[in-house]
Amino acid sequence: MTRLSLTVNGEAVSVDTEPRVSLADFLRDRLALKGTHLGCEHGACGACTVLLDGVPVRSCITLAASCEGAAVTTVEGFEDDAVVARLRAAFTEEHALQCGYCTPGMLATARDIVMRHTTPDIAAIRHELAGCICRCTGYRGIVRAVARVIAERAPVGAAPDGDCGPDAESP
Amino acid sequence: MKAPAFTFLRPASLDEALAALAAGEGEARILAGGQSLLPMLNLRMAAAETLIDIGGLTELGEIAEADGRVRIGARVTHAALEDGVGGDRWNGMLVFVARDIAYRAVRNRGTIGGSLCHADPAADWPVAMMALGATMQIAGPDGRRELDSEAFSLDVFSCALEEGEMLTAVSLPRLSPAARWSYRKMRKKAGAFGEAIAAVVHDPESGLVRVVAGSSPLGGPARHADLEASIAAGAPVEDAAIRRSLAAREPDLDRYEMQIHATCLRRAITEVMR
Ligand SMILES: Cc1cc2nc3c(=O)[nH]c(=O)nc-3n(C[C@H](O)[C@H](O)[C@H](O)COP(=O)(O)OP(=O)(O)OC[C@H]3O[C@@H](n4cnc5c(N)ncnc54)[C@H](O)[C@@H]3O)c2cc1C
Ligand code: FES
Numbered sequence: 386m387t388r389l390s391l392t393v394n395g396e397a398v399s400v401d402t403e404p405r406v407s408l409a410d411f412l413r414d415r416l417a418l419k420g421t422h423l424g425c426e427h428g429a430c431g432a433c434t435v436l437l438d439g440v441p442v443r444s445c446i447t448l449a450a451s452c453e454g455a456a457v458t459t460v461e462g463f464e465d466d467a468v469v470a471r472l473r474a475a476f477t478e479e480h481a482l483q484c485g486y487c488t489p490g491m492l493a494t495a496r497d498i499v500m501r502h503t504t505p506d507i508a509a510i511r512h513e514l515a516g517c518i519c520r521c522t523g524y525r526g527i528v529r530a531v532a533r534v535i536a537e538r539a540p541v542g543a544a545p546d547g548d549c550g551p552d553a554e555s556p
Numbered sequence: 557m558k559a560p561a562f563t564f565l566r567p568a569s570l571d572e573a574l575a576a577l578a579a580g581e582g583e584a585r586i587l588a589g590g591q592s593l594l595p596m597l598n599l600r601m602a603a604a605e606t607l608i609d610i611g612g613l614t615e616l617g618e619i620a621e622a623d624g625r626v627r628i629g630a631r632v633t634h635a636a637l638e639d640g641v642g643g644d645r646w647n648g649m650l651v652f653v654a655r656d657i658a659y660r661a662v663r664n665r666g667t668i669g670g671s672l673c674h675a676d677p678a679a680d681w682p683v684a685m686m687a688l689g690a691t692m693q694i695a696g697p698d699g700r701r702e703l704d705s706e707a708f709s710l711d712v713f714s715c716a717l718e719e720g721e722m723l724t725a726v727s728l729p730r731l732s733p734a735a736r737w738s739y740r741k742m743r744k745k746a747g748a749f750g751e752a753i754a755a756v757v758h759d760p761e762s763g764l765v766r767v768v769a770g771s772s773p774l775g776g777p778a779r780h781a782d783l784e785a786s787i788a789a790g791a792p793v794e795d796a797a798i799r800r801s802l803a804a805r806e807p808d809l810d811r812y813e814m815q816i817h818a819t820c821l822r823r824a825i826t827e828v829m830r
């Protein structure tokens with residue numbers, strides 16, 4: 386057991402954990418944040434994607450122990466995030482989810498796409514989303530939702546940021 | 557799908573990391589981004605008594621230029637190279653290669669050093685680094701040494717690191733503005749490992765000419781000296797010559813494998829010689 390101290394969704398957390406525990410299992414089992422979903426547990430499906438210091442990572446193949454001192458944001462922490470608020474609305478309007486299993490990872494990934502792209506290039510969005518598997522929607526709604534938020538943001542520049550770590554506003 | 561138990565260390569310096577490796581007597585492993593090691597631990601395809609997380613070694617995360625060569629720290633991520641952090645001296649080649657490795661969430665953690673040491677025969681950096689004439693900077697119990705890419709890449713999932721050694725950086729020449737490169741990959745979907753990879757670099761100013769092909773069927777990256785000679789001489793490279801060169805290296809390629817490798821090489825060579 387080692388003592389692990391980090392920030393999760395803005396709150397300081399300090400918990401004993403086994404070194405072999407993944408960030409995903411740490412969030413789900415130790416902190417009861419079940420919004421982080423597990424699909425493949427080897428990096429291929431994207432369901433477990435969360436923000437680590439503001440950028441998306443696979444929580445299934447990131448050790449919790451490697452996150453000492455870091456800031457983690459899960460889907461539960463997106464409540465006050467302006468970009469994710471727009472994405473949530475666009476996901477609803479474009480029918481970008483059905484069962485919702487992929488959605489927490491999709492939102493973390495989509496937020497990052499929106500932060501790094503200034504034009505809604507469909508081919509680029511599809512390339513960026515290639516690591517997130519959705520078994521329900523057929524992706525078209527998800528791609529449209531992401532494109533819509535990029536297009537909405539384009540005229541106003543960077544939108545106000547949520548509490549998602551220091552790098553969140555980098556282009 | 558859960559990793560077995562291990563001891564976890566997070567050294568603050570390279571010397572501390574090397575001491576921990578030595579103390580592990582072959583049972584300790586470096587943990588860089590974990591994007592290959594953790595899937596393998598989760599799948600129980602790999603084991604380690606001790607993991608040495610090098611995430612705290614700032615020295616390994618730096619990019620610096622000296623004497624016309626650029627030193628990229630082993631811990632620099634695919635995402636940093638995709639974003640051109642530290643400046644682009646390769647006419648866009650590293651940015652292009654990085655962008656098509658796995659997915660952004662994997663690229664945010666996966667490192668160039670981890671990719672080179674893991675030596676997956678279908679991985680991208682081993683091919684790209686050999687094509688750019690990179691050398692590998694190694695630290696170990698007996699001090700430091702440097703190996704060129706060909707000597708570093710031994711076999712499938714095997715590199716020339718000895719017990720107790722680790723990769724600290726790759727050193728590569730910058731390309732002149734007149735240099736041309738092409739990187740071609742056949743894969744089933746964006747982010748999947750390549751079934752065939754070809755990298756060709758021609759820098760008329762420095763004289764660097766490299767033709768490298770890699771993939772699982774080929775057993776990893778290697779140079780094609782006969783094709784390099786043709787490019788250096790400005791002679792046209794026929795499809796038959798490409799197929800002969802591939803067959804000389806790996807006689808057991810089936811028709812599909814030969815087709816996709818020959819196509820990647822032909823496209824890459826054509827693009828560079830155009
Ligand atoms: C879904 C998915 C798709 C992928 N697709 C691709 C792809 O298309 N192309 C591609 O090239 N790669 C791909 N990868 C692999 C990815 O690039 C990995 O990041 C990379 O292979 C390993 O880098 P790492 O830093 O994560 O190393 P780790 O997983 O931490 O380590 C890998 C191995 O190298 C050793 N090691 C690491 N650093 C050092 C060092 N400095 N010195 C000595 N030994 C060291 C470790 O002990 C371990 O044995 C993919 C991975 C995933 C999960
Ligand atoms: S559960 Fe992590 S990528 Fe599939």
Ligand code: FES
Pocket residue numbers: 481482483484485486487488518519520521522
């Ligand atoms: S909404 Fe069901 S998997 Fe995507």
